[in-house]
Amino acid sequence: MFNFDFYNPTRVLFGADRIADIGQHIPEDARVLITYGGGSAKKYGTLDEVKAAIGDRVTFEFGGIEVNPHLDTLMKAVDIVRENKVDFLLAVGGGSVVDGTKFIAAAALYEGDIWPLWSQRQPLSEALPLGCVMTLPATGSETNHVAVVTNTALGQKSGYSDPLLFPKFAVLDPTKTYTLPVTQVANGVVDAFIHVIEQYLTYPVYGKVQDRFAEGLLLTLIEEGPKALTDPQNYDVRSAITWSATLALNGLIAVGVPQDWATHRIGHQLTALYGIDHAQTLAILLPGLLQVQRESKKQKLLQYAERVWNIQTGDDDARIDAAIAKTREFFELMGLKTQLSAYGQPKTAIDEILDNLERFNMLPMGERQDIDLARAKEILTLSY
Amino acid sequence: MFNFDFYNPTRVLFGADRIADIGQHIPEDARVLITYGGGSAKKYGTLDEVKAAIGDRVTFEFGGIEVNPHLDTLMKAVDIVRENKVDFLLAVGGGSVVDGTKFIAAAALYEGDIWPLWSQRQPLSEALPLGCVMTLPATGSETNHVAVVTNTALGQKSGYSDPLLFPKFAVLDPTKTYTLPVTQVANGVVDAFIHVIEQYLTYPVYGKVQDRFAEGLLLTLIEEGPKALTDPQNYDVRSAITWSATLALNGLIAVGVPQDWATHRIGHQLTALYGIDHAQTLAILLPGLLQVQRESKKQKLLQYAERVWNIQTGDDDARIDAAIAKTREFFELMGLKTQLSAYGQPKTAIDEILDNLERFNMLPMGERQDIDLARAKEILTLSY
Incomplete structure (x- = not known):
């Protein structure tokens, strides 16, 4: 730590x-x-x-x-x-x-x-x-x-x-929060979920408590998020989500551990260029980022697979694939599309986004600073 | 909540x-x-x-x-x-x-x-x-x-x-903490563990995040506590225990949920009367208290059995028995004896302690205020 x-x-x-x-x-x-x-x-x-x-x-x-x-x-x-x-x-x-x-x-x-x-x-x-x-x-x-x-x-x-x-x-x-439009509720849950991921899915530093807390927030959002969409005036559900969203970014789970934030940094460009909702940009980018970074995040991805998604079988690669697929399914279940193409952008968007990352000197990024232009392109290609 | x-x-x-x-x-x-x-x-x-x-x-x-x-x-x-x-x-x-x-x-x-x-x-x-x-x-x-x-x-x-x-x-x-005597390290781990239990093992109020956080602290103390005894200069282990002990009682896991504290309140009398270490008093009393309160704490005890001790089989009673037994084993593994008789007190101690509870107007106690003199006697009898 x-x-x-x-x-x-x-x-x-x-x-x-x-x-x-x-x-x-x-x-x-x-x-x-x-x-x-x-x-x-x-x-x-x-x-x-x-x-x-x-x-x-x-x-x-x-x-x-x-x-x-x-x-x-x-x-x-x-x-x-x-x-x-x-x-x-x-x-x-x-x-x-x-x-x-x-x-x-x-x-x-x-x-x-x-x-x-x-x-x-x-x-x-x-x-x-x-x-x-x-x-x-x-x-x-x-x-x-x-x-x-x-x-x-x-x-x-x-x-x-x-x-x-x-x-x-x-x-x-x-x-x-009862009167919020359903898309805002869904965006909020996904935003909070990915805030946790940015501070959790990196590499292990024996942050035992931080990991357990992060996993607790993820499990709560996975359990309660879908209920908030179908049962909007359920006080218990809204309470659990509200408290999770606050604890996701009050500094607590960030202490003593590495942080990524590449999904956010690339995501901001999608909002700036195309006006895509912040949470949607994260849902588009995260699965592709996890795919591209699967080696450097391997240990934490395996822990995430087991503890958050209860994936117990298969070899390492199969479990990581399953965890990424489950993550994408969760976003889709919440009503967020998880490919950039589904938001009506042409494929030229990939180069526009890469241009922005270079122009604003945002590369390299990630918890190991190993996302360079080539990797950013891989992520965006997978996310398109 | x-x-x-x-x-x-x-x-x-x-x-x-x-x-x-x-x-x-x-x-x-x-x-x-x-x-x-x-x-x-x-x-x-x-x-x-x-x-x-x-x-x-x-x-x-x-x-x-x-x-x-x-x-x-x-x-x-x-x-x-x-x-x-x-x-x-x-x-x-x-x-x-x-x-x-x-x-x-x-x-x-x-x-x-x-x-x-x-x-x-x-x-x-x-x-x-x-x-x-x-x-x-x-x-x-x-x-x-x-x-x-x-x-x-x-x-x-x-x-x-x-x-x-x-x-x-x-x-x-x-x-x-490297230079602490081994008994103080063990006492500290058990004290922190029971701080969490006092705020967690009550009755459910849909405190989803609080439960996950409490379980995360318990799991960390169970995993790391024994390592601290055998490997006293392991920085990672001591870090995890130190941060767990702080988060166990900084107010975070207490928010919005019922709290018990009966183990502590009775335990204080054992320290006052016989000079038994605080953590030891808790290790003596908790298993008996959980046994006596097993009906009113049933839902949370089952959750504790599953999530903290991974007890998946048996009927409700068997799972609760197993969880209480695991709890006692953990304290013994940490080197704390878990019966009052093992600390050299005669059986008359039970009545002395009950006298104190009455004299200081400490009854009833517990998260439902349902521990009266008769139940306190049951707890002490089982704990002797």
């Missing part, structure tokens, strides 16, 4: 009707900006619940934060913060709203253009405090200090992290 | 040679009191490493904190804190030293006699900040806000918790 630091000070408020408790965790004299995305937070009454819980604190609103939030949009919120001396941010929505609100928290107290700092991952000296009310379990952003923002002018999607961006609290109310 | 809050702001610094990093997490101008237990922190050089890491901050020392730390001892440290305007505490040792240091942190800023507040579990308004360097993985105290202190004058051992008592940081260096 590698040496590690683990630090996560976000307070989780989990369960039905927990929005009512947020007032205890926001300063009495705070001037609050509520941020949200499309209309669903308003439509389904979540915004009203939030406002009731905030009580008579001075409150402002900023809606319209898009999926893969844009710098331009967020800077408008920064203006509101500055003009109105807002000193607490409250994100209501999914991962994009939380990520966007982390950016606002950083930019509002930064003098000058924050993009160079953000895109070059320099540390912050201060940030506004923020809390969040999650309505879509998927990204884990609600309890981590990471955020991804897109600068459309530069065509650059940039991830950033700073400990100042840990939310003070995160409300996880599984009932708030 | 029950609604829950999860909050744990302690920073973990895990790995070999991490003591050197503590200086970054102690204020530059802090006046530090280093607390420790017997001589081993000094003997094996840990104290010197700690002092080197603290650098030229003004530093005081307080050694001699005993196992099951005493109020009288700790109040001497409180005097040192007050006389010397100490404003940061640094515990170096195992759970007793950390618990004792949490008490010092609370008492030093409290005017008047703190025992009534402590024993009646009233909240603190302030406490000194503390950090810790763990040398014995077992209690989980290093990353939680709980402490147990004994008031010998009153014959009262009292647990307390307050969020102000979370350590600011916890150094977990597996190499620091």
Whole structure:
């Protein structure tokens, strides 16, 4: 196991009707900006619940934060913060709203253009405090200090992290996910699943507990994910998925072990170039990546086959083949297509994606940094 | 799953040679009191490493904190804190030293006699900040806000918790456990194992992730515990045990699920009356408790049998019997005797222990509050 630091000070408020408790965790004299995305937070009454819980604190609103939030949009919120001396941010929505609100928290107290700092991952000296009310379990952003923002002018999607961006609290109310469209639920489950895979399917370093925890999250998502599609108001199922998605990316299973993230890094190009949903890009790429990386991931793939898919028979190659096939079947069962061609892209997409990887200096990648241009091409060819 | 809050702001610094990093997490101008237990922190050089890491901050020392730390001892440290305007505490040792240091942190800023507040579990308004360097993985105290202190004058051992008592940081260096006596290593593994059991073997509430995590910790302790006895300087083994012991009681697997703790509550009487090691008391009591509670714990016992001990055959009763037998065998394999009679106590001990449970108003207990005097007697009779 590698040496590690683990630090996560976000307070989780989990369960039905927990929005009512947020007032205890926001300063009495705070001037609050509520941020949200499309209309669903308003439509389904979540915004009203939030406002009731905030009580008579001075409150402002900023809606319209898009999926893969844009710098331009967020800077408008920064203006509101500055003009109105807002000193607490409250994100209501999914991962994009939380990520966007982390950016606002950083930019509002930064003098000058924050993009160079953000895109070059320099540390912050201060940030506004923020809390969040999650309505879509998927990204884990609600309890981590990471955020991804897109600068459309530069065509650059940039991830950033700073400990100042840990939310003070995160409300996880599984009932708030009942009204999600089925595709978003499915995407969320697959996204969380692949977050775990990125931190688990690498090479063994005697991370016994981390492995067991990762396998526990995968097994839970496999068992509960399909139930969420057919039984959308099952509180138990939604609770298990919500808590799994949070623990998939709160830092816990990442400690002391190697991490891959190549599926994500290539996947981001598919979103940037063709607007394919983030989770869909991962479902397209992961089976091919596991196929191409089967030798360097061999030991963990065999463990994954046995412990997650209960594959007990066959030689090593057969068990790995079966595990990859099971993984693909799970994504398809959740309703996600797992080949790029099924999303209507021509085969020339492969070269476009490779061009992007080169242009943004993203190669080599993977836990051993052994995915070069040739391997990326193999992965994309298998994934087409 | 029950609604829950999860909050744990302690920073973990895990790995070999991490003591050197503590200086970054102690204020530059802090006046530090280093607390420790017997001589081993000094003997094996840990104290010197700690002092080197603290650098030229003004530093005081307080050694001699005993196992099951005493109020009288700790109040001497409180005097040192007050006389010397100490404003940061640094515990170096195992759970007793950390618990004792949490008490010092609370008492030093409290005017008047703190025992009534402590024993009646009233909240603190302030406490000194503390950090810790763990040398014995077992209690989980290093990353939680709980402490147990004994008031010998009153014959009262009292647990307390307050969020102000979370350590600011916890150094977990597996190499620091190499020099532990084999009995302490074994006790630590069994203590951590039963911490997990207290939060896991109750009744199901669809805590899918919590169950998987608990099972992962149990499996790790079962696999790695015996190796630690025969191969004491195996870094991988000690790392897995150290991280398991911390995660067993940092609050994570407790969220949203029922908890038992009857084994601990009865066990404390065996320590108080006969001086039996804490972990030994748990090893004595747990098999009998599971036997007596087999109906109310039936569903989880069957799950435990299958997932932790891989018991696949036999009817329900046979599988539960096998799981209880496997549990006892594990404790014996770790070198702990699992009957009270084996510790040289006469059979009259049973009534003495029952008297204590009544006198301290500890009944009923258990996750369903269904362990009354009659059941406690059954448990003790089976455990004798």
